[in-house]
Amino acid sequence: SPIDFPRLIVRQDIETPINASLPNVTILATGGTIASKGSTNTQTTGYSIGLGVQDLIEAVPEILNISNIAGYQVSNVGSGSINETISLALAHIISKELAKDEVSGVVITHGTDTLEETAFFMNLAINSSKPVVCVGAMRPSTALSADGPLNLYQAVTLAISPNAKGRGAMITLNDRIGSAFYTTKNNANSIDTFYSMEAGQLGFFINQVPFFFYEPAVPIGHTSFDLTNVNDLAQVDILYAHQDMDPGLVNASIAGGADGLVIAGVGAGGTSSKFAVAMEEAYNATGIPIVSSHRSADGFVPGDEGDFTIASGFYNPQKARILLQLALSTGMGYDDIKGIFAKSYPSPSA
Numbered sequence: 468s469p470i471d472f473p474r475l476i477v478r479q480d481i482e483t484p485i486n487a488s489l490p491n492v493t494i495l496a497t498g499g500t501i502a503s504k505g506s507t508n509t510q511t512t513g514y515s516i517g518l519g520v521q522d523l524i525e526a527v528p529e530i531l532n533i534s535n536i537a538g539y540q541v542s543n544v545g546s547g548s549i550n551e552t553i554s555l556a557l558a559h560i561i562s563k564e565l566a567k568d569e570v571s572g573v574v575i576t577h578g579t580d581t582l583e584e585t586a587f588f589m590n591l592a593i594n595s596s597k598p599v600v601c602v603g604a605m606r607p608s609t610a611l612s613a614d615g616p617l618n619l620y621q622a623v624t625l626a627i628s629p630n631a632k633g634r635g636a637m638i639t640l641n642d643r644i645g646s647a648f649y650t651t652k653n654n655a656n657s658i659d660t661f662y663s664m665e666a667g668q669l670g671f672f673i674n675q676v677p678f679f680f681y682e683p684a685v686p687i688g689h690t691s692f693d694l695t696n697v698n699d700l701a702q703v704d705i706l707y708a709h710q711d712m713d714p715g716l717v718n719a720s721i722a723g724g725a726d727g728l729v730i731a732g733v734g735a736g737g738t739s740s741k742f743a744v745a746m747e748e749a750y751n752a753t754g755i756p757i758v759s760s761h762r763s764a765d766g767f768v769p770g771d772e773g774d775f776t777i778a779s780g781f782y783n784p785q786k787a788r789i790l791l792q793l794a795l796s797t798g799m800g801y802d803d804i805k806g807i808f809a810k811s812y813p814s815p816s817a
């Protein structure tokens with residue numbers, strides 16, 4: 468049955484009357500640094516989560532001048548702990564919220580470490596032209612120059628912007644607006660962490676007004692999934708390649724319940740030759756999809772890796788994992804899965 472999360476805040480609870488002339492935005496809070504506190508204002512590591520969705524909203528009362536806000540506390544965890552229950556709850560709640568005529572857009576507050584995974588998940592799972600904006604912070608709420616409040620203000624601005632429609636899920640942080648399809652976290656600590664090297668940014672905030680460089684566009688190879696009746700996700704493990712990689716990891720993952728594998732390969736999807744033998748044997752024995760991606764920060768894996776792996780194209784390992792997970796969870800067969808990866812990059816003969 469669908470997961471039903473209580474709506475923790477109604478608009479009246481934040482002591483702001485509903486203003487019928489303002490757009491309505493729903494904020495879904497999941498945790499992360501944006502919801503964290505340190506013990507001093509100079510502490511920027513080792514802090515802990517301590518703010519709920521109401522605290523996040525109250526820290527930026529200016530958002531109530533531009534919108535009516537409703538909030539859900541979907542979870543309150545570091546983003547490494549986001550799991551299938553939380554991801555599916557987000558997808559189900561967001562679909563319901565955006566189906567309401569009066570809701571202009573949604574904002575997800577989230578830890579930055581895996582923000583790109585949730586953003587990409589929503590990009591695949593939410594079939595609405597209304598904005599889905601994913602936002603986080605690199606400094607806890609207690610820090611000097613905490614970045615969360617302005618990031619949240621910009622996220623709400625984006626969620627109500629007519630120009631933000633039809634662009635899929637977006638990530639905003641540090642004044643930038645990126646497509647969930649391509650944006651990735653590039654630095655473990657710096658505020659300037661989210662961008663997409665090759666495909667670039669969608670836009671930028673100028674005095675808190677979003678400016679887009681291009682008209683709305685759908686990334687080549689985008690696939691939509693209907694998760695209405697999906698309440699469990701397939702297990703997909705990522706194996707990180709390195710010199711002399713242990714071939715035993717393939718069967719260890721499968722024995723651990725993996726329905727599919729993604730390899731963060733060396734270069735454009737490479738592994739040791741003994742690991743390649745193990746992948747081929749596992750594919751022949753089980754038929755499970757094994758997607759070949761890259762451990763390099765950027766680039767793509769072309770479709771010439773042999774019959775027993777599926778080339779990831781431009782999808783990095785963590786995005787390839789989400790795509791494979793949703794494909795398997797909606798019952799897609801091997802050839803169709805191969806197709807959804809192949810359509811996202813040029814064929815070798817093109």
Ligand SMILES: NC(=O)C[C@H](N)C(=O)O
Pocket residue numbers: 498499500501544545546547577578579580581603604605606
């Ligand atoms: N900047 C952050 O949000 C990092 C945090 N560890 C997370 O939950 O992803």
